[in-house]
Amino acid sequence: MPGHRTKRFCVTAAALALCAMPAGCGGSGESAGGGRIVLRYTWWGNPDRAERTEKAVALFEQRHPNVRVQTSFSGYDAYKQKLATQAAGGDAPDVMQLDYRQIDQYASGGVLLDLARQQSVLHTAGIDAGLLATGRVHGAQYAVPQGRGTETVAYDVQGWRRSGVPLPGRAWTWEQWADAMRALAQKTGKPGGTDPGQSEDAFEVWLRGRGKSLYTDDRKLGFTAADLTRWWTFTDRLRREGAVSPAEQTTQLDGSVENTPLGRGKATSDANWDAPASGFGALVKGGVALAPMPSGADGTPGQYFKPSMFLGTAAHTGHPAQAAQLVDFLVNDPDVARILGATRGIPVNEAVRREIGPLLTGFDKTIADYQSSLEGTLKDPPQAPPSGDNALQTTFQRDYDQVSYERMSPRKAAANYVTEAKAELRS
Amino acid sequence: MTTTGIHTPTARRSAATAQRRPRRERQGAAWVFLSPWVLGATVLTLLPMAVSLYLSFTDYDLFNPPHWVGLRNYVQMFTEDPRYWRSVLTTLTYVVVAVPLQLALALVVALALKGMKRGKGFYRSAFYAPSLLGASMSVALVWRAVFNDGGTVDHLLGTGGWADKPGWALLAVALLTVWQFGAPMVIFLAGLQQIPAELYEAASVDGAGKWRQFVSVTVPMLSPVLFFNLVLQTIQAFQVFTPAFAISAGKGGPADSTLVYTLYLYDRGFVASHMGYASAMAWVLLLAIGAVTAVLFRTSRTWVFYASEGER
Numbered sequence: 157m158p159g160h161r162t163k164r165f166c167v168t169a170a171a172l173a174l175c176a177m178p179a180g181c182g183g184s185g186e187s188a189g190g191g192r193i194v195l196r197y198t199w200w201g202n203p204d205r206a207e208r209t210e211k212a213v214a215l216f217e218q219r220h221p222n223v224r225v226q227t228s229f230s231g232y233d234a235y236k237q238k239l240a241t242q243a244a245g246g247d248a249p250d251v252m253q254l255d256y257r258q259i260d261q262y263a264s265g266g267v268l269l270d271l272a273r274q275q276s277v278l279h280t281a282g283i284d285a286g287l288l289a290t291g292r293v294h295g296a297q298y299a300v301p302q303g304r305g306t307e308t309v310a311y312d313v314q315g316w317r318r319s320g321v322p323l324p325g326r327a328w329t330w331e332q333w334a335d336a337m338r339a340l341a342q343k344t345g346k347p348g349g350t351d352p353g354q355s356e357d358a359f360e361v362w363l364r365g366r367g368k369s370l371y372t373d374d375r376k377l378g379f380t381a382a383d384l385t386r387w388w389t390f391t392d393r394l395r396r397e398g399a400v401s402p403a404e405q406t407t408q409l410d411g412s413v414e415n416t417p418l419g420r421g422k423a424t425s426d427a428n429w430d431a432p433a434s435g436f437g438a439l440v441k442g443g444v445a446l447a448p449m450p451s452g453a454d455g456t457p458g459q460y461f462k463p464s465m466f467l468g469t470a471a472h473t474g475h476p477a478q479a480a481q482l483v484d485f486l487v488n489d490p491d492v493a494r495i496l497g498a499t500r501g502i503p504v505n506e507a508v509r510r511e512i513g514p515l516l517t518g519f520d521k522t523i524a525d526y527q528s529s530l531e532g533t534l535k536d537p538p539q540a541p542p543s544g545d546n547a548l549q550t551t552f553q554r555d556y557d558q559v560s561y562e563r564m565s566p567r568k569a570a571a572n573y574v575t576e577a578k579a580e581l582r583s
Numbered sequence: 584m585t586t587t588g589i590h591t592p593t594a595r596r597s598a599a600t601a602q603r604r605p606r607r608e609r610q611g612a613a614w615v616f617l618s619p620w621v622l623g624a625t626v627l628t629l630l631p632m633a634v635s636l637y638l639s640f641t642d643y644d645l646f647n648p649p650h651w652v653g654l655r656n657y658v659q660m661f662t663e664d665p666r667y668w669r670s671v672l673t674t675l676t677y678v679v680v681a682v683p684l685q686l687a688l689a690l691v692v693a694l695a696l697k698g699m700k701r702g703k704g705f706y707r708s709a710f711y712a713p714s715l716l717g718a719s720m721s722v723a724l725v726w727r728a729v730f731n732d733g734g735t736v737d738h739l740l741g742t743g744g745w746a747d748k749p750g751w752a753l754l755a756v757a758l759l760t761v762w763q764f765g766a767p768m769v770i771f772l773a774g775l776q777q778i779p780a781e782l783y784e785a786a787s788v789d790g791a792g793k794w795r796q797f798v799s800v801t802v803p804m805l806s807p808v809l810f811f812n813l814v815l816q817t818i819q820a821f822q823v824f825t826p827a828f829a830i831s832a833g834k835g836g837p838a839d840s841t842l843v844y845t846l847y848l849y850d851r852g853f854v855a856s857h858m859g860y861a862s863a864m865a866w867v868l869l870l871a872i873g874a875v876t877a878v879l880f881r882t883s884r885t886w887v888f889y890a891s892e893g894e895r
Contacts, residue, residue: 231834235852245654261856265646404747407837408731543644547855552835557838561749572665580855 193223193475195482199465200235205499212492216485223478232411243267248470250479254299256290256463257460260375261543263293268468270296274480278489282505286536290463293540300487301463303501304433306534307361307449309333309349310420310433314442319343319424324447326529330362330390333450337399337516340424349425349534349561351400352386353391354409356552358449360389360428361459364535364579365452375542376581381567381574386558388566395560403560413439430526431464431501434519444519445528460537461527464501502527544580551576639863644856645833649677658861667864669839670847673753677843678820685810689764693771714765723759724831730755730830735770747839752830756841759826767812774808775801803888810887814879822871824849844868 199209206229213225226228230238236258238375242248248267262268271291279289280300290301309324316323321339328336337348352358360370369378382441382530394400401417408415417423426436427449436444449459467486470477493508498520516524555573558564564572614621640655641649660667692710696703716722729735731747778801786796800807824845827835835842837849848868852861 240645240853240856261644261646264642267646328635403837407747408832412833543856547850550854554834554839559837563749565840 193478195223195225195251195475195478196224196249197227197251197472197482198228198235198239198249199497200232200364201229205229208496209470212486212495215491216482218442218453219485220478220481221484225482234363246472248472250473250475251314251482252468252470252471253302254468255464256466257541257546257549259291259299259466259468259540261546262294262327262468263296263298264543266471268298269471269473269476270298271300271477271483272297272349272467276404278480279475282462282488282507284504284506287461287463288368290537290540291466291468299466299468300327300483301465301504302487303464303498304461304504304527305429305501306433306461306527306530307357307427307459307463308430308433309425309427309447309449310418310436310444311349311447311512312440315344315424315440320553323445327448327455328450329453329455330450332366334394334399337425338397341397344424347405347417347423348399348400349401349423350407351391351395351402352408352427353388353400353560354406354553354556355427356549357429359384359552361449363458364393364453364460364477365450365456365458367452367456369538371538371542371545371581377574377577381570382572384570385567386572387420388556391556392566394558403557405563406560407557408558411562419499429462429464431498432525434523437519446522448530457534459530460534461530462537463504498523542581544577546576550581551580596870609658635862635865638859639866641859643858643862645858646856649859652859656860657867660860660863660867666839666842666847670835670842670844673825674821674844677753677757677823678817679759680754681823682813682816684757685761685764685816686767686809688761689767689812690771690809692764693768693775696768696772697775707769710768711765712765713823720825720829721827726755726759726826727830745806747837749838752837752840756823756826756830756843759830760820761825767816770808770812771805774805778804805887806887810879810883817875817879818872821868821875 197213197253199205201209209229213227217223217225219335229235235253236255237250239248239258243262243265254262259268271280276302282296283301287301287304289295291297291301311324313323316342319340321336321345324333324336340348352362356370363369363379363383366383368383372378391400395402395406395479405417405420405422409431413419413426413428413432416426416428417427419436419439421440426433430446431448433444448457451457467483469476469483486496487503488505489507490508490511493503493505493512494515496503497512498516502524503512513524551573555564556568558572559566559569638649640653642652642655643649696706696710699706713722727728730752782798782800782804786800790797822845823843827841827843827846828849831837831841831846833846833849835846844864845868848861848864851857851864
């Protein structure tokens with residue numbers, strides 16, 4: 157069919173044009189000289205994770221002498237773009253680390269292989285069923301969660317204690333949290349915490365605490381403009397009172413703990429994911445402790461155990477069995493767990509988790525203890541967010557900027573967001 | 584073909600052989616030598632442009648095959664996307680602020696350097712250096728640190744961080760561009776040195792002061808160079824990206840105040856995965872830059888003075 161060919165050609169040409177860097181378009185996982193199979197495995201992370209990953213991969217190669225694994229990694233944003241271009245060009249790596257927000261798009265774009273077909277080599281029995289389900293799209297297991305994370309209110313223990321405000325307990329509601337923020341601001345002269353209005357993640361926790369969700373099961377918006385107006389009115393009022401960070405501070409948030417008000421010493425607490433919160437250790441002299449996220453007025457928990465990252469294999473890989481073997485090895489092997497530690501979040505396999513639990517030290521242990529304190533109290537995670545969500549996270553921040561800089565009312569900004577979200581989810 | 588200026592016997596002989604060869608053969612040789620460029624231009628420029636034009640009429644998320652939607656991207660852009668217009672307005676504001684400021688500074692420094700007897704080379708390099716460094720992300724990041732809440736400017740002026748105030752952030756971006764005035768400055772300097780000294784002598788004999796000399800001699804004589812710089816810097820300013828990206832961490836903030844056109848284009852294409860929409864935006868930008876350049880050329884007839892015109 158000539159028409160189809162032209163289209164395919166155009167897509168390839170566009171992908172080539174977008175690649176810009178030749179390195180982005182390397183060869184695919186074909187057999188190399190010596191009869192060894194070559195697998196490409198890409199992931200995002202930092203040098204510490206790189207060192208441990210290389211060790212784990214070396215162990216895999218030792219056990220499978222016929223397989224060689226080429227790894228490459230970069231920071232999250234760069235990784236996301238590079239992977240998207242590779243996938244668009246039909247050149248996705250054999251094994252790739254994926255984020256919750258990428259799965260739907262990649263699965264429906266035909267980039268990923270259904271791992272359920274590799275049951276003989278990839279075992280998923282040791283993984284919590286609710287967590288495993290997060291890698292499922294349209295009934296197929298496109299990805300396997302590798303680590304587990306959850307949100308937390310990280311706080312400066314010394315600063316909080318010195319203020320005389322009672323330390324957070326094992327549970328609190330959003331109203332109790334707000335009162336604590338106000339009291340902290342009054343006692344310390346600086347905001348109690350980061351303005352959570354800009355964070356789609358925090359909004360999700362608040363929303364789930366009210367029995368709703370970001371998205372419905374049929375991938376539509378799960379809340380109304382009225383819900384979002386209520387949330388933004390709540391956070392905007394706290395900001396005006398000085399209980400949470402001012403707009404100038406909030407707008408500098410970029411995902412790194414260094415740029416949070418807590419990291420800069422301009423607030424006493426910050427709502428964040430538990431794994432990155434380890435970065436506060438170096439920034440906050442008095443030490444950091446973790447408290448659970450606030451719940452709904454009736455105690456309904458909003459936070460959930462979220463897969464911190466997934467592993468998936470390419471639909472067009474030449475070696476599906478070996479790729480699945482590598483995934484299985486990375487997720488289930490106790491020896492790997494000892495090497496990787498908690499660098500990718502707390503392991504999802506229960507046996508592995510028990511195995512490395514006693515070996516964890518420092519903040520890894522703080523996170524593990526925090527997570528086990530929540531065990532059994534949280535609700536199941538939602539299914540992977542629909543494709544459009546990737547862009548909506550940024551839109552959420554931008555629209556809240558308009559509120560915190562007092563250029564728009566919460567009602568107007570919420571209406572804008574809902575309009576754009578609906579358009580994004582349709583396309 | 585002319586052989587003037589080549590006097591070695593070998594050169595003359597080969598030139599003669601070339602003349603005897605049929606025209607077509609010589610063309611063949613030309614194509615062989617041109618082929619790397621032609622190949623590069625086709626594969627890396629023309630083809631992607633054609634694909635981008637095609638994509639601008641489609642819905643393309645990088646994963647699923649492009650889906651033809653006709654003019655929908657363009658319609659959506661012009662009628663349904665307030666953020667698009669926000670980015671247009673931001674870019675126009677930026678161009679109108681940054682270009683004149685940059686050219687004025689470049690001219691002032693060029694004039695100062697022209698009159699210098701010693702150390703001209705040093706200062707010329709010193710002022711040009713920011714232009715070389717300026718394109719890099721690192722400088723933009725330093726710039727952000729300078730204008731941050733708690734940064735140097737904040738300390739000196741107590742303004743509470745320009746980069747984080749919607750009313751000031753774009754000015755911080757513009758200042759970064761203005762600071763990179765080296766390239767137009769060097770061109771101005773070359774232009775100034777072309778102006779015959781007799782003109783100034785004649786003017787001063789006629790009793791013209793410094794200011795009068797500047798307005799009646801320097802500006803008209805320099806107008807072609809001024810025009811050249813204006814066109815070049817305007818085209819560049821429309822495509823500003825790096826400083827806005829760095830100052831706002833890629834988000835165009837605070838409150839969309841640094842959401843310049845190319846940054847929004849990037850956002851649509853690479854963050855939101857709407858490659859079709861981003862392509863459409865790119866084509867509108869191309870046409871807009873073409874139109875603005877055409878207008879500049881049209882108005883230039885009234886104010887650009889070419890020395891050769893006087894001899895006609």
